[in-house]
Amino acid sequence: MTPLRYVRAADRADALARSGSGARFLGGGTNLVDLLRQNVEQAGELVDVSRLDGAIRESDGGGLLIDASVRNAALAAHPLVRRRYPVLARALLAGASAQIRNMATVGGNILQRTRCMYFYDVEGARCNKRQPGAGCDALDGFNRYHAILGASDQCVATHPSDMCVALAMLDAVIHLSGPDGARSVPLADFHLLPNATPQTETVLKPGELITGVALPPPSDAVRYSEYRKVRDRASYAFALISVAGGLALADGRISEARIALGGVAARPWRATRAETALIGVAPTRDAILAAIREELADARPLSANAFKIGLVERTVVALLSTLAGARA
Structure with missing residues (x-):
């Protein structure tokens, strides 16, 4: 070091x-x-910057403002989060260990980097994210945990955050401050897909600091939401895949659907195709399966992770069916 x-x-x-x-x-x-x-x-x-303002407070419009230095454990335990944004609390509790949640901050969680083993192997592995132009050993190597959506021939790493999957589902907005002043970026646009420049992971400019996260007022699909994480062991493991989902029903049909996926791409993946396909239909298992298959139509699995497609399908169907049953 x-x-x-x-x-x-x-x-x-x-x-x-x-x-x-x-x-x-x-x-x-x-x-x-x-x-x-x-x-x-x-x-x-x-x-x-861990000792800067660390407040969680309600916004004027009924949303939530979260300072970047808030600890993950404090955010998961906050009454407003647990009551209005249950998917966020559950995603946070699914991540890491209690000790790490007590240390990790919201801003740091958003900016955490991939856990790809080749990214960490500075002595023996090629990694375009670490050294542009070096190559990507994950393409033909151990890629069980890697991306099936939005990847490129330069990088197939995934973003590891559980919290960010929930934030993507919630339409969170990231507040930034820097040499050019303050600005706001939707979380859905904050993390970048690898394309030809995998070393550039976010839209963060040099010298900019994440100062907070804003959540809009919760809709019915947010109030009745859930997070499921599928992993190789029950604790302290990164997701093979994860799903943040919420449903609202009107007259027996879906009036609002929210789905975000983790463990499948270099950023939290908002399943907008599936959400659109579900509007106005009855929440049957067949309808949910058809919708998520439409989302996964462009999936490009690697040699060791084709199982993720079926795993996403089954997890989304199970989660949304459970939510629909609870709302019926």
Whole structure:
């Protein structure tokens, strides 16, 4: 690990003033510190922003404003989150261990990098995300955990966050501050697909800091929502696939559907095709299966992860059928 300097930001302005060449913002450190230790990333200075404002508060319109330094455990336990956005609380509790949730911040969770084994292997593996132009050993290697949607011949890694899958389903908006001022970006547009530049993972500009997340007021499909994570072992494992879903019914037919998928792409995957296909139909298992198959029509599995297609289908059908049964 390269020697570096540590400073604690007094406030947001102080943090932004320190975001010069070589400086990195440090939240809980549950991902960044590992990357630095393994020489996957480098930093001349760490600017600790974990002690900046950490509030969760209701917005004027009935939504929710979440500061970026809020800990994952605190967000999952907050009464407003549990009551109005249950899918978010459940996604957070499905992620990592209790110890890591107590350390990890909302901003850091959004920015965590892939857990692809080739990305971490700095000595023996080729990785275009780590070293552009080097190649991608996952294409013909161990790719059980890798992408089936939105990948390219440059990178097939997946985004590991559970929280972000729920945020994608909730139409969350990311608030940013930087040298050019403040701006907001929908979470659905924040993470980028690899295309020819897998090393560029987000729309974050140099020196920008995630300051918070805004959630719109919950609809019926949000209030009655669920998160399911399928993984190789019951705890402390990243998803093979995951589903955040919600349904609203009117006169026995689906009036609103929300579906986001995890473990299938380089970003949380909002299943907009499936959502559109479900509007106005009765929530039968056959209708749900047909809708998610329409979403997966462009899936391109690798040598060891074709099972993810069927796994997504079964998990979406099971989750939405359960929600529909509870609302009937």
